[in-house]
Amino acid sequence: MARLSRVVLASALICACGAGLLAHELGTTRVAILLNDGKTYDIEVVTDAAALVEKLAASNGEPPVADVRPERLHARLERFDEQFRRRVAVRFDASEVRPTITYAISPGADAAAAPMATIRLTGPVPSSAAHLTWRYAWTFASYAVTIRRAASDSPTTEWLEGGRSSGPVALKAPAPAVDRLATARRYLALGFTHIVPGGLDHVLFVLGIYLLSGRARSVLLQVSAFTMAHSITLGLSMYGLVTVSPRIVEPLIALSIAYVAIENIFLSELKAWRVALVFVFGLLHGMGFAGALKELGLPRSEFVTALLTFNVGVEAGQLAVIGTAFLLVGWYSADRVWYRRRIVVPASMAIACTAVYWTIQRL
Amino acid sequence: MNASTGRHRSLFVVVAIALLSVPLAAHDMWIEPTTFFPQPGEIVSLRLRVGQDLLGDPLLLDPSLVNQFVVKDGDGIRPVVRRDGRDPAGLVRLAAPGVHVIGYRSNPSAIEIPADTFNQYLKEEGLDGVSARRASRNEARAPAREIFSRCAKSLVFSGANADAAGDRQLGFTLELVAERNPYGLRADQDLPVRLVYENRPLSGALVVAINRLNPAEKLSARTAADGRVRFKLRRDGMWLIKAVHMVPAPQGAQAEWASFWASLTFEMRTASAGTN
Numbered sequence: 187m188a189r190l191s192r193v194v195l196a197s198a199l200i201c202a203c204g205a206g207l208l209a210h211e212l213g214t215t216r217v218a219i220l221l222n223d224g225k226t227y228d229i230e231v232v233t234d235a236a237a238l239v240e241k242l243a244a245s246n247g248e249p250p251v252a253d254v255r256p257e258r259l260h261a262r263l264e265r266f267d268e269q270f271r272r273r274v275a276v277r278f279d280a281s282e283v284r285p286t287i288t289y290a291i292s293p294g295a296d297a298a299a300a301p302m303a304t305i306r307l308t309g310p311v312p313s314s315a316a317h318l319t320w321r322y323a324w325t326f327a328s329y330a331v332t333i334r335r336a337a338s339d340s341p342t343t344e345w346l347e348g349g350r351s352s353g354p355v356a357l358k359a360p361a362p363a364v365d366r367l368a369t370a371r372r373y374l375a376l377g378f379t380h381i382v383p384g385g386l387d388h389v390l391f392v393l394g395i396y397l398l399s400g401r402a403r404s405v406l407l408q409v410s411a412f413t414m415a416h417s418i419t420l421g422l423s424m425y426g427l428v429t430v431s432p433r434i435v436e437p438l439i440a441l442s443i444a445y446v447a448i449e450n451i452f453l454s455e456l457k458a459w460r461v462a463l464v465f466v467f468g469l470l471h472g473m474g475f476a477g478a479l480k481e482l483g484l485p486r487s488e489f490v491t492a493l494l495t496f497n498v499g500v501e502a503g504q505l506a507v508i509g510t511a512f513l514l515v516g517w518y519s520a521d522r523v524w525y526r527r528r529i530v531v532p533a534s535m536a537i538a539c540t541a542v543y544w545t546i547q548r549l
Numbered sequence: 550m551n552a553s554t555g556r557h558r559s560l561f562v563v564v565a566i567a568l569l570s571v572p573l574a575a576h577d578m579w580i581e582p583t584t585f586f587p588q589p590g591e592i593v594s595l596r597l598r599v600g601q602d603l604l605g606d607p608l609l610l611d612p613s614l615v616n617q618f619v620v621k622d623g624d625g626i627r628p629v630v631r632r633d634g635r636d637p638a639g640l641v642r643l644a645a646p647g648v649h650v651i652g653y654r655s656n657p658s659a660i661e662i663p664a665d666t667f668n669q670y671l672k673e674e675g676l677d678g679v680s681a682r683r684a685s686r687n688e689a690r691a692p693a694r695e696i697f698s699r700c701a702k703s704l705v706f707s708g709a710n711a712d713a714a715g716d717r718q719l720g721f722t723l724e725l726v727a728e729r730n731p732y733g734l735r736a737d738q739d740l741p742v743r744l745v746y747e748n749r750p751l752s753g754a755l756v757v758a759i760n761r762l763n764p765a766e767k768l769s770a771r772t773a774a775d776g777r778v779r780f781k782l783r784r785d786g787m788w789l790i791k792a793v794h795m796v797p798a799p800q801g802a803q804a805e806w807a808s809f810w811a812s813l814t815f816e817m818r819t820a821s822a823g824t825n
Binding site: 234 | 576578594596598599600601604605606607608609611614635636637640658761762764
């Protein structure tokens with residue numbers, strides 16, 4: 187089975203090579219590079235043992251090798267360790283590292299095939315390294331290098347001529363290219379839909395602050411305070427500067443809705459402390475938005491764009507709620523004498539009941 | 550260490566310095582059987598090797614590149630048992646005694662070579678005419694697109710009758726033909742080799758002979774008008790005789806140049822004397 191797989195691999199290598207623009211002569215050498223999640227590297231070179239030993243001997247000023255018994259080849263490989271290292275380079279960024287090298291000899295793929303040397307080069311990846319470059323100059327033929335960033339990854343293959351350096355191999359998989367405009371659109375939409383239709387609790391809170399008074403000044407001050415506050419905690423939470431458990435935040439958000447709605451029943455005009463309270467409640471809601479945004483995930487390369495546009499989307503959602511409420515009831519009835527009795531109080535009671543229920547549910 | 554050993558060591562160091570320092574396009578390719586002296590009826594493995602100064606790497610047999618992979622002897626010409634995608638590239642059973650001519654001819658492969666590398670390779674292979682033509686066309690600083698073909702032969706001797714017929718022409722585009730049986734050479738005899746391009750003698754081409762045990766000490770000569778060079782092969786061991794010829798690539802090849810790489814391998818067991 188192992189023999190068959192090696193034959194299949196060799197045939198596949200030849201087919202792949204033949205498909206290239208430049209048809210090179212493919213040798214029996216093959217190299218597999220495994221980067222264990224950027225922590226360690228494990229490079230396996232499989233090559234014709236006698237051919238390698240002969241070249242090592244020649245470069246050491248020694249005559250050709252006559253004895254090709256596996257144990258003799260193995261002993262010679264170990265003896266030529268320093269010689270071998272001179273034409274092999276493992277570089278992380280601009281720095282060459284000295285790997286630990288072990289040598290083994292295995293029989294050829296079939297009875298006619300020559301013994302193969304398996305040479306393993308291992309070591310830790312320097313902590314700040316971003317790229318690996320590989321060079322192997324002990325073969326005259328072309329060879330395939332397969333690269334995996336983790337043992338579970340499917341390999342990528344690069345074809346190299348002996349002596350040529352590989353291209354820089356990123357230790358971490360490159361993030362897919364992110365288009366800024368597409369990111370902005372996506373997170374704007376996510377912010378909006380997080381309010382309408384996804385965030386009934388936030389909708390009820392916004393309705394609560396709208397219902398207090400039919401005056402535009404009341405709505406404007408409360409909405410501004412709320413927006414400023416939730417923007418602050420959303421940003422701080424996303425940067426990890428503020429962390430409060432959702433188990434605390436979510437019941438408090440529900441309680442804030444209940445408070446605003448209940449206060450609407452007893453209060454008919456805007457007071458300064460109401461604006462201050464809405465600001466404090468906005469801080470809580472911002473942490474709630476942050477929790478949702480963390481679940482959605484932010485692209486690292488477009489973090490700020492995504493954060494800002496999500497917040498703008500949230501804002502647009504809130505304004506849509508207020509605009510709808512104004513068109514449905516405020517525009518026609520806010521100045522009517524019955525407005526407070528028939529609209530504000532029952533609606534606020536309904537909001538309060540729902541919010542109290544949520545508070546209990548979320549505890 | 551005696552003086553002779555020291556000289557050999559220094560020569561190997563010279564080889565070592567040159568080793569692996571030149572581009573792929575300038576590497577030789579030859580056939581290396583598991584033995585040059587099989588018993589009649591023995592199965593011989595045939596390895597294709599690419600390298601320099603007889604230090605090389607085995608090649609996997611690429612079926613898309615094989616144009617001919619044959620053996621020719623007194624009974625005629627027949628294909629070698631191919632091992633596609635594997636090394637050794639082929640197997641052959643040599644039933645009859647005598648010299649068996651193994652031949653591998655490849656289809657052309659395309660390669661693009663930077664100007665400096667290409668110029669260096671022309672110089673090393675004695676392709677002065679191509680260099681002059683590039684210079685006259687102001688192309689010396691331009692990269693070259695080339696298609697290259699391999700025309701490798703190996704002479705394997707089975708049995709004891711060294712006076713039997715030697716090399717035979719296979720009809721390769723570029724071919725080195727030993728005009729005397731190297732397995733029957735006496736100590737005072739040289740080996741005449743004819744270089745043939747499209748079945749006609751090729752004159753003025755550089756032919757190089759390299760011995761495995763002393764690859765730094767190369768014998769070289771330019772072919773005469775009749776395509777011949779003569780070598781006095783002093784040393785025992787495996788020999789590689791090689792030559793490269795380059796012509797303008799045919800139209801439609803998407804290359805400027807077409808090169809042909811001829812090689813001939815055999816092994817000497819009777820130490821003779823003198824170089825050409």
